[in-house]
Amino acid sequence: MYILKRLLLFIPTLLGITVITFLLMRSMPGDPVTIMAGERATPETIARIRAVLGQDRPVALQYFNYLKDIATGELGRSIYTNRKVADDLLQKFPNTVKLAFAAMLFASVFGVSMGVFSAVRQGTWWDRAMTLLSVGGISIPVFWLGLALMLLFAFKLRWLPPSGMGNGDPVYLILPAVTLGTFSLSYIARITRSSMLESLAQPYIAAARAKGLTETRVVLKHGLKNSLIPIVTLIGLDLGSYLNGAVLTETIFGWDGLGRYALDGILKRDYPVIMGVVLFGAVVFVSMNLLVDISYRLLDPRIRIKEAG
Amino acid sequence: MLKELHWKDVTKNIPALVALCMIAMLVLTAAIGPLLVPYDPLSMDLDSLKQPPSRAHLLGTDGKGRDILSRIAAGSRISLAIGIIASVSSLAIGIVFGLISGYFSGKIDAVLSQVFDVFLAFPSLLLAIGISAVIPPGLFSAMLAITLVGWAGFARLVRGITLSLKEQTYVEASRALGAGPARILSRHILPNALPLLLVAGSLRIGGFILLEASLSFLGLGVQPPTPTWGSMISLNRAYINSAPWMVLFPGLAISVTVISFNILGDFLRDKLDPRLQV
Numbered sequence: 001m002y003i004l005k006r007l008l009l010f011i012p013t014l015l016g017i018t019v020i021t022f023l024l025m026r027s028m029p030g031d032p033v034t035i036m037a038g039e040r041a042t043p044e045t046i047a048r049i050r051a052v053l054g055q056d057r058p059v060a061l062q063y064f065n066y067l068k069d070i071a072t073g074e075l076g077r078s079i080y081t082n083r084k085v086a087d088d089l090l091q092k093f094p095n096t097v098k099l100a101f102a103a104m105l106f107a108s109v110f111g112v113s114m115g116v117f118s119a120v121r122q123g124t125w126w127d128r129a130m131t132l133l134s135v136g137g138i139s140i141p142v143f144w145l146g147l148a149l150m151l152l153f154a155f156k157l158r159w160l161p162p163s164g165m166g167n168g169d170p171v172y173l174i175l176p177a178v179t180l181g182t183f184s185l186s187y188i189a190r191i192t193r194s195s196m197l198e199s200l201a202q203p204y205i206a207a208a209r210a211k212g213l214t215e216t217r218v219v220l221k222h223g224l225k226n227s228l229i230p231i232v233t234l235i236g237l238d239l240g241s242y243l244n245g246a247v248l249t250e251t252i253f254g255w256d257g258l259g260r261y262a263l264d265g266i267l268k269r270d271y272p273v274i275m276g277v278v279l280f281g282a283v284v285f286v287s288m289n290l291l292v293d294i295s296y297r298l299l300d301p302r303i304r305i306k307e308a309g
Numbered sequence: 310m311l312k313e314l315h316w317k318d319v320t321k322n323i324p325a326l327v328a329l330c331m332i333a334m335l336v337l338t339a340a341i342g343p344l345l346v347p348y349d350p351l352s353m354d355l356d357s358l359k360q361p362p363s364r365a366h367l368l369g370t371d372g373k374g375r376d377i378l379s380r381i382a383a384g385s386r387i388s389l390a391i392g393i394i395a396s397v398s399s400l401a402i403g404i405v406f407g408l409i410s411g412y413f414s415g416k417i418d419a420v421l422s423q424v425f426d427v428f429l430a431f432p433s434l435l436l437a438i439g440i441s442a443v444i445p446p447g448l449f450s451a452m453l454a455i456t457l458v459g460w461a462g463f464a465r466l467v468r469g470i471t472l473s474l475k476e477q478t479y480v481e482a483s484r485a486l487g488a489g490p491a492r493i494l495s496r497h498i499l500p501n502a503l504p505l506l507l508v509a510g511s512l513r514i515g516g517f518i519l520l521e522a523s524l525s526f527l528g529l530g531v532q533p534p535t536p537t538w539g540s541m542i543s544l545n546r547a548y549i550n551s552a553p554w555m556v557l558f559p560g561l562a563i564s565v566t567v568i569s570f571n572i573l574g575d576f577l578r579d580k581l582d583p584r585l586q587v
Contacts, residue, residue: 016427020439027443132324135575139567141519143526144542144560147549151557155550244434248523252546262435266442266527278439282431 003294010290014283015067021279022066026059028271075279076272078265085276088261093280095165096257099249100242102173103181108235111185112224115192115231120219122197130189137186142245146179146252163254176253180245184238191234195227202226229300236292243281314580325576328569335566339385348376350383351534359552369554371545377555380536381562387448387530387537388566392518395452399459400510406460407467408494412475422468428461434523441529451530455517466509470502477501508577515570522563538563 050056057065069075075085118130153175154162166172199205200223208222209215243258250259258277265273319325343350348366354374362369368377410421428436437454444450471494474480480497488496524530525539533540538559545555 012423013426013430016423017430020427020431020436024439024443135568135571136564139515139519139571140564141522141526141539141542141560141567143523144556144563147542147546147556148560151549151553240432243432244523247434247438248526251527262438263527266438266529269442271442274442275439278431278435281435285432286430 017282075276092261102177107181107185111188114189118193119196134186134189137182143248180249195230199226239288240285328572331569339389342382346379346382348379350379368558371555384536384538391521392514395455395517396510396514399456402460403463407464411468411471425461433458474498512574515567
């Protein structure tokens, strides 16, 4: 039942997103028709182009046509390259996914470790240092972190390549993934710490210790395993931060994904490109959230039982 | 609903105290810093291009011979102004729609909640890019973009608070005495929600400053030659290896500022209302 309701609510959200991008498209500066027709076009030519584009029709009808275009995968063409925006998006998207996946892996592994470590040493200097580090991670601008890491690891130490994609060589993925993942890592560390503190205070932890289990086993098997739900939720729902961060990270490292594509669009004021990325990003974001949400209902029996009861 | 905050709480918590001092310094810098710095942030000095930090130029100069310290001081005004104004304006919009949505349940609430959800459905930076791309870039467009990104989160929070406050007996009593919705909302619900909302607002300032820096970095913020921290980094990023101070110091300014706001916000939240955890 819940899943059905969630799916039904997904439709107005998608429509709402298209209303906003449509309104943004309409408020674009400069008239695309005069750009297309050129300086010396006669008023008749301009009127003819407007009629072809449907710009002489009522706004509601224009919106309806916009929706129809989106539904058929037509997001317009770049003003500069005249390539289809939809084709470009699909071509760049896998690169962003690859980067985001690597970043997420980095963030999850180190974020969970940091959080567990902090929780086990609650109140010590270690714990305080980790807490400060995690505040730093959400406060430092992604683009600056990327440049600082590039300076240190690529130019000074010469351990890693400064930028580019290196034809898929994983070495090129390290700096961008660390840069992109740091923000999320900090949130994961925070939530892991508080979730661990909660479960380490439970009676079954005392029982496990009384049984004579080693501390590592108590912490990992009994503590961490029971703290995982909020952590995994956060990891799943945090995809938006990857799409945000990708714009900046890809710009710094010359990573040929959606983010850099967006920046090229911004620099050239290529509006169909900008709006294409905004629309695509939002749709990807809400769809992933929907998937995470639904898979929870399916995977965790406790949530299902609560729904039924 | 809010616990009390004593000055002693602040002085006992070292990170919060340090953060407060940093913010005080930042406000002072924004207020009078540009009068104290030795150089005009816009004047180019062709005799001292790309100078590393020295006694003449404490933080060095950029590729056009402009003093970086002076530019950072000038940029602090923009960061601080946008961070605070965007927080206040998005909070104000959020309060209006959140109160309406929470108080009048039914169709109005359903529609408004859907609108909040749509705004929250966009990754924040992408929405800000979309908005600031269609307006001529500058102070106004950056502020508008950040406000439109931020208001829905506040609206949802205000809606939740309103839903619980409107069941309170004093609201019921006021309604029984014949008070209309406008009076109940403005005299009873809003004053009781406000302290909590101010904490929520302060929690967001750091994030908004970061968003402004990102927009500036992408060329969608306040335009050159006016210096902003974000644009100082993007304009000089090609020099990251040969003249790293041009990029490192403005980034340090952003980082220290945002860290301070975030530490102080966390502190206020923990002390006053742990429920605000986001």
